[in-house]
Amino acid sequence: MIELRCAPADGRPTLVRIGSGILGDGVLAAAGQRFPGRRTFVVADRSVSAATGCVGAAAGHAGATILVDGGEPLKSFGGVEDLLRRLVRAGADRSSVLVAVGGGSVGDAVGLAAALLLRGVELVLAPTTLLAMVDSSVGGKTAINLPEGKNLVGAYWPASEVWIDPGFLATLPENEWRSGLGEVLKVAIGLDAELFEHCERHAESLLARDVDATTTAITRSIAAKISVVESDPLETGPRRLLNLGHTLGHALEIASDFSIPHGIAVARGLHHAIDVATTAGKLAAADAQRIRKLLASFGFEPAPLTGRQALLQLVERDKKVVGGQLHAVLPTGIGSSATFRMTPAAFLSPR
Numbered sequence: 001m002i003e004l005r006c007a008p009a010d011g012r013p014t015l016v017r018i019g020s021g022i023l024g025d026g027v028l029a030a031a032g033q034r035f036p037g038r039r040t041f042v043v044a045d046r047s048v049s050a051a052t053g054c055v056g057a058a059a060g061h062a063g064a065t066i067l068v069d070g071g072e073p074l075k076s077f078g079g080v081e082d083l084l085r086r087l088v089r090a091g092a093d094r095s096s097v098l099v100a101v102g103g104g105s106v107g108d109a110v111g112l113a114a115a116l117l118l119r120g121v122e123l124v125l126a127p128t129t130l131l132a133m134v135d136s137s138v139g140g141k142t143a144i145n146l147p148e149g150k151n152l153v154g155a156y157w158p159a160s161e162v163w164i165d166p167g168f169l170a171t172l173p174e175n176e177w178r179s180g181l182g183e184v185l186k187v188a189i190g191l192d193a194e195l196f197e198h199c200e201r202h203a204e205s206l207l208a209r210d211v212d213a214t215t216t217a218i219t220r221s222i223a224a225k226i227s228v229v230e231s232d233p234l235e236t237g238p239r240r241l242l243n244l245g246h247t248l249g250h251a252l253e254i255a256s257d258f259s260i261p262h263g264i265a266v267a268r269g270l271h272h273a274i275d276v277a278t279t280a281g282k283l284a285a286a287d288a289q290r291i292r293k294l295l296a297s298f299g300f301e302p303a304p305l306t307g308r309q310a311l312l313q314l315v316e317r318d319k320k321v322v323g324g325q326l327h328a329v330l331p332t333g334i335g336s337s338a339t340f341r342m343t344p345a346a347f348l349s350p351r
Ligand SMILES: NC(=O)c1ccc[n+]([C@@H]2O[C@H](COP(=O)([O-])OP(=O)(O)OC[C@H]3O[C@@H](n4cnc5c(N)ncnc54)[C@H](O)[C@@H]3O)[C@@H](O)[C@H]2O)c1
Pocket: 045, 047, 048, 051, 052, 070, 071, 072, 075, 102, 103, 104, 105, 106, 108, 128, 129, 131, 132, 135, 136, 137, 138, 139, 140, 141, 142, 143, 151, 168, 169, 170, 171, 172, 173, 176, 179, 262
């Protein structure tokens, strides 16, 4: 088992434990071991629980299991209110531990519920999608959506522990798998040359969900995220680099009414960021070619941008645009990136 620690200077630390089989006896049994004598409330995505049997049983460990439907509707005031009421009715108190089992949607909703319940109870995340393992479970962000937009309401409430068992990924639907790979490639391209080389060398194994290759990719992705989160917990500087591929990616997601999975939209955004960076003279042609080849080896081919005018409007409305300028994150080499101020129009139509 691998242990990583995320300890931002002004936040609470998170212990990340990674290993295939670490939850093999079930999440409840792990909770019994890590938090003996504490009441544990496992909130699990119903379909994950059914597909993987991951909640399990724990003889003698007090608590309850609450099943929810994962997905965006859970990330709403109604979804969080329902969760809070079920937790209170089941007897949750200030010393209780909440364990979220599921993808990023469950982690975000349970995380916010943990921040709100009795002004805050202990949170553990057991992510079950690749995207949640490599991205959303570290960093302390929780959020729900409003009809006006995604992730507009939330709190910083870091998990005290994150339990990652890559064995759970076997049942993940293929498009969710590829979506997670999009985020892994974002980290490889923008932050970690060693992860980049790992992805180049093991593309086939990663596409086939080989557990060892995947565990390495998860570990390096989290380590990279930890280093930027520690240096910039509130996203005013280096943490912005995690948004590589996301400016266009978000616009594509919205334009498709969220029918394109997040990480797949990000991968399209990565191709675009390469175009912008090369045109602006920030990325050498040989590096650009190598990055494009890596994306293609994972099935992420460049596609022409259609509906540029609508995309421009979406980018202009992005909450990250300040004073008509956005901080465009662009690749500057293999495993390196930087932010550049430019207008949404210049970002969208580089030439
Ligand atoms: N807090 C953060 O820092 C952060 C970062 C990135 C994304 N997010 C949020 O994460 C959410 C997306 O997360 P996601 O991609 O994990 O989606 P998700 O939670 O909606 O899960 C995707 C689907 O996969 C199913 N599923 C999950 N694990 C499974 C498994 N092991 N086997 C079979 N099916 C499984 C779920 O039931 C669901 O249908 C978005 O709401 C996004 O805003 C948050």
